[in-house]
Amino acid sequence: MDPENSVTFENGLESELDLESTLNSIQYNIRQNLGVGQWGMIVRGIMCDTTEAVVARNFEYSYAPKQSWNDHYEIIAGANVVLHYVDEIQMPDTRKNYYRGAAYFYKAFAYLELIQYWGDCVLVDENVPMDSQAKSYWTEVADHAIDLAEKAAALLPDFDKVTTANGEAARYKSAPCKGAANTVLALLTSWKAGCKWFAQPSERNYDENELWKKAEAACTAIIGSESGQAKGVYQLATTPEEVCTSVLVGGSKESLYESQYIGFWDEFDMTGWNPLQDNATLFQTWPMMDIGKKDVQTATVRIYAETVKRMYESGDLRRDAYFYAFDEMSHPDSVSVTGGFAYPYKWRKVALVTSGSQIGKFLHIDQNRIWWRLADIYLLRAECRARLNKTELAIADLNEIRKRANAPLYNASEHGGDLRMTIFKEREKELIFEGYRYLDIVRNNYVRSMLGRGFRLASDQDYVDGCLFWAINTFAFVYNPRLRQNTYWQKYEQ
Numbered sequence: 001m002d003p004e005n006s007v008t009f010e011n012g013l014e015s016e017l018d019l020e021s022t023l024n025s026i027q028y029n030i031r032q033n034l035g036v037g038q039w040g041m042i043v044r045g046i047m048c049d050t051t052e053a054v055v056a057r058n059f060e061y062s063y064a065p066k067q068s069w070n071d072h073y074e075i076i077a078g079a080n081v082v083l084h085y086v087d088e089i090q091m092p093d094t095r096k097n098y099y100r101g102a103a104y105f106y107k108a109f110a111y112l113e114l115i116q117y118w119g120d121c122v123l124v125d126e127n128v129p130m131d132s133q134a135k136s137y138w139t140e141v142a143d144h145a146i147d148l149a150e151k152a153a154a155l156l157p158d159f160d161k162v163t164t165a166n167g168e169a170a171r172y173k174s175a176p177c178k179g180a181a182n183t184v185l186a187l188l189t190s191w192k193a194g195c196k197w198f199a200q201p202s203e204r205n206y207d208e209n210e211l212w213k214k215a216e217a218a219c220t221a222i223i224g225s226e227s228g229q230a231k232g233v234y235q236l237a238t239t240p241e242e243v244c245t246s247v248l249v250g251g252s253k254e255s256l257y258e259s260q261y262i263g264f265w266d267e268f269d270m271t272g273w274n275p276l277q278d279n280a281t282l283f284q285t286w287p288m289m290d291i292g293k294k295d296v297q298t299a300t301v302r303i304y305a306e307t308v309k310r311m312y313e314s315g316d317l318r319r320d321a322y323f324y325a326f327d328e329m330s331h332p333d334s335v336s337v338t339g340g341f342a343y344p345y346k347w348r349k350v351a352l353v354t355s356g357s358q359i360g361k362f363l364h365i366d367q368n369r370i371w372w373r374l375a376d377i378y379l380l381r382a383e384c385r386a387r388l389n390k391t392e393l394a395i396a397d398l399n400e401i402r403k404r405a406n407a408p409l410y411n412a413s414e415h416g417g418d419l420r421m422t423i424f425k426e427r428e429k430e431l432i433f434e435g436y437r438y439l440d441i442v443r444n445n446y447v448r449s450m451l452g453r454g455f456r457l458a459s460d461q462d463y464v465d466g467c468l469f470w471a472i473n474t475f476a477f478v479y480n481p482r483l484r485q486n487t488y489w490q491k492y493e494q
Contacts, residue, residue: 045437047437052301077105104148123140164175244346284303305330309330
């Protein structure tokens, strides 16, 4: 399904094309707006040595950092429109099931981000309430979203079987499919399981092991095999270099779900904040952008070459793929230029100015946003298995990623024998700069050892009260008088 601008629903939906257009408008919202403003969360946990974003990094706010969740609720509302009209339109049951599954997927996706970034939030089911509504605990919302994701995974076909209303094969991986739904299911179940440590005491009466089992099963459904090489729709790229030149560009077999940017830049206001474009340029400078080599010293996020050397053992192909000319730029003779910093180089494909005085200059990154990829799922399954004491299977998943990188296979002495920490560190290496590390830290309860000093000083009650999450934007209270600010941030409202 092609990306498309938003539509209105004043006259209802009368045809399958109307349903498809509504789904396209939801995807447009995801592509255009989701991720906007989340940099303040990402930078809390991004792998770096120094950053200009010290307030967020160290959790030293003197104000309530507010972000709007309006786009997420617009996604939920749009999905509810599809669910409301799908049975009123004449078409085969297989098509109805696709639209239902897609709507469930979008709702589950929106709720996943809501509980990860805002915690407690308003739960809106298919019967939209006309009056104001109080928040629900994030654990309750997680249960609702898990149910939605399970329904989506049951109804949606694999990506290679997805077709449009006109019967054409889906062109872009922005189309909801079984693999994307299982990914959201794995993320939801693992989040609720891993984050029990800061749930409200009254909401902790659940078996996290059952959730880890669900997450493991969802990951296995994506991978298509219990161990070793993937045998389903998705496949790992051959090398880390291919991750940069193909997977992160878009449309590869490793990509599970993405937002389609390539070919649709004319639909964007490039002067506004774009999650892919602007986040990447905060840490990736030369040679992606045609500026001086010394600009690495003033990037918003910086990582020392020595840190990279400690992260990636000699021979690990990710060191040379994910960092530009690493040996040359980390040589002592280059310090006067580099300041000792490495040059992140995960995003390669750029669009250049084609006219005017700046012709040939960097214009923007010309890649899709890859929400999740198969390597992420291998390592998430490894974490699930480590938590379930399936040690050998966890190690096998870990080694599947290491083999591609030509990295040494697992040794029981790593991190003092702490397999879960080893898997966390492997995610840190494989997914560096892709925006997952903060969420990984929270899910593993490494907040006091891995995050900035403000997180180390926070009390257990601060975490229960929601210090990990955004404060709710002021406008949300105008339309919902029963809404209350997240407990931790209420002290800034007085």
